[in-house]
Amino acid sequence: MLTLAHERRPGVTVITVCGELDATNRAQLDDYVKDLTDAPLVFDLSRVPFMDSSGLHVLLMCxxxxxxxxxxxxxxxxxxxPARLFEITGVLSHVPMHATVEEAVTAALGRAERSV
Incomplete structure (x- = not known):
């Protein structure tokens, strides 16, 4: 089961994703993020043990x-x-990855460079 939540912070939105992200629930994530694209987005993937290419596709389209x-x-x-999936597909050359949510928020707000 996939659970999603978001928190709007000044200048950035943090989206927490919990559960495996694959073809069975990719549409759920896609629908959830469609209206959240007006600010930099940080995806907290700390509780996503597995992601397939369909989940990756949703993140890239976002x-x-x-x-x-x-x-x-x-x-x-x-x-x-999921980190291995990002690495082998070359996603990390386009979408920055950070060790923590706070590091990602700082980078998204333009106060730091990519940290991982």
């Missing part, structure tokens, strides 16, 4: 929408299996 609105996507606290 990044495209965010960039059109002047924002960007930052990934935070990524678990080993």
């Amino acid at each position: 990044d495209v929408r965010c960039r059109r609105e002047g924002g960007a996507v930052h990934l935070a606290a990524v678990q080993p299996l």
Whole structure:
């Protein structure tokens, strides 16, 4: 089961994703983030043990929408299996990944460079 929550902070929105992210629930995430692209987004992936290419696709399309609105996507606290997916697909050359949510928020607000 996938659970989603978000917190609007000054200048950034943090989206917490919990559970495996795959073809069975990718539409749930896609629907959830459609209206959250007006500020930089930080995805807290600390509770996502597994992600397949369909979950990756949703994150990339979200990044495209965010960039059109002047924002960007930052990934935070990524678990080993999803991190490997990001690494082998080359996503990290386009979407920054950070060790913690707070580091990602700082970077999203333009106060620091990529930290991982």
